[in-house]
Amino acid sequence: MEGRQHTGHPGRAGGDHVTGRWWRRNWWGLVALVPALVLAFYAPVKDLDDRYGAGQPRQPIDSTPGGWVAYGGARMRLVDLGRDDAVKDYNGKPVTLVGGARIWRATLEFAVQDPDTIGGCELWLESSGGSTFSNGPNELGHADVIDQGCLPDILAKPAPGAPYRADSYFVLPAIARPVAVRVTLFTKLPRYARLTPP
Amino acid sequence: MLLVIALAAGALLSRYTPDVDSAQRPFVRTGHIGQTVTLPEFTVRVRSVRGAAVVSQSGANHDTGGVWILVTVRLAALHEPVSVGYMALRDAQGRTYRASGRINQILIGWRLQPGVPVAGEVAFEVPVAVAGNLAVQVAKPPTDLRMDAVAEVPLSISDSQVHTWKADSTPATPAAPAVTT
Numbered sequence: 001m002e003g004r005q006h007t008g009h010p011g012r013a014g015g016d017h018v019t020g021r022w023w024r025r026n027w028w029g030l031v032a033l034v035p036a037l038v039l040a041f042y043a044p045v046k047d048l049d050d051r052y053g054a055g056q057p058r059q060p061i062d063s064t065p066g067g068w069v070a071y072g073g074a075r076m077r078l079v080d081l082g083r084d085d086a087v088k089d090y091n092g093k094p095v096t097l098v099g100g101a102r103i104w105r106a107t108l109e110f111a112v113q114d115p116d117t118i119g120g121c122e123l124w125l126e127s128s129g130g131s132t133f134s135n136g137p138n139e140l141g142h143a144d145v146i147d148q149g150c151l152p153d154i155l156a157k158p159a160p161g162a163p164y165r166a167d168s169y170f171v172l173p174a175i176a177r178p179v180a181v182r183v184t185l186f187t188k189l190p191r192y193a194r195l196t197p198p
Numbered sequence: 199m200l201l202v203i204a205l206a207a208g209a210l211l212s213r214y215t216p217d218v219d220s221a222q223r224p225f226v227r228t229g230h231i232g233q234t235v236t237l238p239e240f241t242v243r244v245r246s247v248r249g250a251a252v253v254s255q256s257g258a259n260h261d262t263g264g265v266w267i268l269v270t271v272r273l274a275a276l277h278e279p280v281s282v283g284y285m286a287l288r289d290a291q292g293r294t295y296r297a298s299g300r301i302n303q304i305l306i307g308w309r310l311q312p313g314v315p316v317a318g319e320v321a322f323e324v325p326v327a328v329a330g331n332l333a334v335q336v337a338k339p340p341t342d343l344r345m346d347a348v349a350e351v352p353l354s355i356s357d358s359q360v361h362t363w364k365a366d367s368t369p370a371t372p373a374a375p376a377v378t379t
Contacts, residue, residue, distance in 0.1 A: 097314075097377045098376065098377045098378055098379060099314070099315065099377060099378060099379040101313075101314045101377055130277070131277050131278060131312040131313070132277075132278045132279065132312070133279065133311050133312065134279040134309060134311070137279075137309060137311055137314075138308045138309050138316075138375070139311070139314065139316070139377055170311075171311050171314055171377075172311070172313070172314070173312070173313035173314055175313070176312075176313060
């Protein structure tokens with residue numbers, strides 16, 4: 001900065017003082033200091049938020065109702081989403097959940113060259129209230145159902161690129177109204193596929 | 199002079215600011231049996247407590263040199279699936295006793311779905327001498343509780359109950375987790 005007047009011996013701190021001329025010549029620097037300080041504090045906070053957000057599903061790739069979406073090298077769509085009151089346990093008895101909790105089944109269709117590339121996907125059912133529910137819940141540990149996630153039936157061998165369907169199961173409270181299924185791949189976050197029912 | 203003032207101010211700050219252990223301690227929310235304690239991601243309600251000299255699971259009996267404490271806990275996720283990784287008993291001296299690894303503790307690690315409460319029993323093994331003054335702690339992280347939320351609920355256990363439990367060799371089977379109201 002300019003305008004600092006040395007009244008004493010040059011270099012002696014005790015001899016310095018700031019004059020009105022100093023303020024006039026350096027006002028722009030003081031004004032610039034304000035946004036500089038704001039940026040200095042903003043940048044690390046933004047960086048931290050970006051790092052956290054990169055691991056969170058924050059950027060949906062929305063489908064049209066029942067429409068296809070390209071995500072993670074695959075195409076996918078939600079074929080059906082509805083309550084499944086016919087789920088039975090391994091003894092053939094209907095599975096009932098206390099407190100009115102309901103079982104929902106989502107049927108997705110995938111088209112991918114190698115299903116194993118999306119085998120590590122996670123599915124989430126999104127309710128109208130914004131809550132999310134994971135597939136394959138512990139509550140259905142004794143239910144005679146197979147939660148396929150993003151993979152074809154274990155005995156099926158779909159041709160590369162040929163569409164196949166996969167069922168997944170969720171448990172929701174009675175009042176919850178599902179509106180979409182989210183498909184996430186860890187390596188593709190923060191983007192995720194958000195599939196709405198037909 | 200300025201140097202002395204600066205050093206004195208630094209010494210005061212150093213003396214009266216919290217140390218790392220204190221500054222990073224968990225945020226403990228307390229309640230009592232039957233009361234719902236709300237943490238940021240889930241709620242905890244301790245329903246009841248009982249004890250036993252022997253615990254049975256999958257056809258195997260497990261005795262103890264101390265006493266088994268079985269706590270019925272109701273858990274409910276709030277907005278997204280969450281697993282509870284930490285359950286322990288804390289005694290009057292601040293010592294903690296984690297849920298026993300001698301049996302399968304299914305409720306710990308159970309992935310709770312929002313609005314679908316689950317209740318089950320968790321078993322702890324503690325010395326008889328401390329069993330009359332315990333509080334159960336519940337948290338999300340399995341190990342590192344620094345600056346995390348912890349629910350703490352004191353258990354009302356009398357010395358006579360402890361001795362009754364210790365003397366009873368009837369095996370107690372921990373209730374498996376189940377959806378509840």
